[in-house]
Amino acid sequence: MKYSDMFKIKPGSSVRLDRIDPGFKDKHEDQASALDEIEKYAHRLREQQYLLYAENKRSLLIILQAMDAGGKDGTINHVLGSMNPQGTRVYGFKAPSAEEASHDFLWRIHQAAPHRGQVAIFNRSHYEDVLVSRVHNLVPKKVWSKRFDQINDFEKNLVENGTHILKFYLHISEDEQLRRFRQRIDDPARQWKISESDYMERERWDDYTKAFEEAMNKCSSKHAPWFVIPANHKWFRNLAVSQIVAETLESLKIEFPEPTVDIKEMKKKYHKAEEEEAAKRAKKADGKNSKKGKK
Numbered sequence: 173m174k175y176s177d178m179f180k181i182k183p184g185s186s187v188r189l190d191r192i193d194p195g196f197k198d199k200h201e202d203q204a205s206a207l208d209e210i211e212k213y214a215h216r217l218r219e220q221q222y223l224l225y226a227e228n229k230r231s232l233l234i235i236l237q238a239m240d241a242g243g244k245d246g247t248i249n250h251v252l253g254s255m256n257p258q259g260t261r262v263y264g265f266k267a268p269s270a271e272e273a274s275h276d277f278l279w280r281i282h283q284a285a286p287h288r289g290q291v292a293i294f295n296r297s298h299y300e301d302v303l304v305s306r307v308h309n310l311v312p313k314k315v316w317s318k319r320f321d322q323i324n325d326f327e328k329n330l331v332e333n334g335t336h337i338l339k340f341y342l343h344i345s346e347d348e349q350l351r352r353f354r355q356r357i358d359d360p361a362r363q364w365k366i367s368e369s370d371y372m373e374r375e376r377w378d379d380y381t382k383a384f385e386e387a388m389n390k391c392s393s394k395h396a397p398w399f400v401i402p403a404n405h406k407w408f409r410n411l412a413v414s415q416i417v418a419e420t421l422e423s424l425k426i427e428f429p430e431p432t433v434d435i436k437e438m439k440k441k442y443h444k445a446e447e448e449e450a451a452k453r454a455k456k457a458d459g460k461n462s463k464k465g466k467k
């Protein structure tokens with residue numbers, strides 16, 4: 173099954189998150205039964221990222237958004253884990269600094285956009301400016317409501333300049349979030365991740381859901397689609413995101429650039445002895461084969 177068709181928010185549609193099962197795992201029983209596929213896409217991702225880097229003409233921007241503990245970090249780890257760090261970058265967007273806040277909300281985002289040949293992942297993004305800003309009334313409605321069009325224009329500009337954009341909402345249930353908070357509390361290696369504000373934001377689950385739905389409905393476009401990824405099962409989330417990213421890159425039909433030198437000439441010039449040796453060996457092998465053929 174193509175997850176890009178399954179999970180894409182059709183432009184102009186009205187997604188309802190409560191109608192999408194966060195525990196969906198397709199035909200797979202568990203992680204073990206999906207392992208072959210997970211590895212297959214990790215491999216394809218690696219190949220495609222290498223091509224993108226070598227071609228050095230286009231770029232890929234992956235945007236990750238989710239409720240707290242939705243799995244952004246884990247997804248980054250998995251997707252980038254199969255790529256060559258050279259040619260990839262991760263940006264985490266926190267509350268804007270004083271300088272960032274004194275510019276328009278897209279200023280800091282544009283600076284982090286990937287350059288040619290690069291894969292950039294945004295851990296949170298300009299969508300916070302229609303999510304947290306809206307839920308907490310950081311700016312009035314007349315300000316944030318104009319941002320959907322501004323975001324669409326901005327993303328279109330990036331796309332027309334050679335950046336491919338994929339946007340993922342990692343969809344977990346409220347119960348799963350609480351379970352993950354509890355895990356963070358219980359596990360000394362994860363306690364640093366939990367904060368009081370995580371529980372406070374959780375109380376605004378419905379407000380965030382409404383804000384996410386509107387953002388995805390208004391800003392899922394043909395050129396920069398939103399995907400809602402069932403994410404209660406971490407391994408399924410990784411599989412679905414890797415498949416969509418790998419297949420998107422494959423659809424670009426990226427090829428290695430032509431060599432900048434004449435390869436034949438280079439061989440003659442710098443590898444003369446090896447070339448002559450190889451020619452001799454080939455001739456010998458040919459002779460043996462033709463004798464065998466006569467027998």
Ligand code: ATP
Nearest residue numbers: 240241242245265266267268296300301304305365
């Ligand atoms: P985790 O999910 O693992 O806890 P995180 O992404 O939540 O990681 P934090 O440092 O806990 O990282 O949170 C970053 C905070 O920055 C979030 O509360 C987010 O809402 C806030 N933030 C990001 N962008 C903006 C913005 N444009 N305006 C206001 N707040 C923002």
Ligand code: MG
Nearest residue numbers: 240241367370
């Ligand atoms: Mg947090």
